[in-house]
Amino acid sequence: MKIAQNTVVKMHYSVLDGDQNSIDNTFDEEPLEFIIGTGFLIKGLEDALIDKQAGDQVSVTVEPEQGYGLRNDNLTQAVPKSMFEGIDVEVGMQFRATTDEGEQAVIVIGVEDEEVIVDGNHPLAGITLHFDVEILDVRAATQDELAHGHVHSEGGCGHDH
Incomplete structure (x- = not known):
């Protein structure tokens, strides 16, 4: 299945700033899991993932305008x-x-x-970000996940709505 609106994506990623300083990395931890189209990711990264599928590796540079914005x-x-x-x-x-x-x-x-x-600026405002992503899984989001706006693990989401 290809990544599209309302799909659940499970991925590992690392992100560096323009000086090659590590900002975040999930490769030695639990992967990130989210629904495409809910605003969970910055626009530049989400756009780069569309049409990718499990097994794909993606490297993308996201300029501030498509990331956390310009500094104000x-x-x-x-x-x-x-x-x-x-x-x-x-x-x-x-x-x-x-x-x-x-x-x-x-x-x-x-x-x-x-x-x-x-x-009041986001700490990453004005910074060009470099992502390396490995797509682990892609599936359709359930109706409950779409209604709640987040991924549910086996057995539900663990809280009341």
Whole structure:
């Protein structure tokens, strides 16, 4: 079976940034399993998998526009340290922030005397990504999986909907 909308794909992958630094790798772990078309993968990788099948190996470079987007400098700002009352804020911490567009994840990129510098960009925004993928299995998603939007293991999905 070929990969298409509403198929379940089981695959191993590794991903590197433009400097060949490893970002993630499943080859020594459990493979990734997901439904094509649910937005689980970034667009550039999902598009590259269409029409592939079990046994195929794929290498693809995904530019930021088809990955996690371009960096937006307007998403970096200084906020008063008082907003983090009772928390020993450190670089690298992640928080949920309320914005005009709803909740958004931010990461602390700097701590100064009275201000905390936060960045609302995805950590991989602006980065070209290089994927090596091995397709292990492709099957049609069940009606329950499509209704729930995720893959079910044998015996169901393990939670109530």
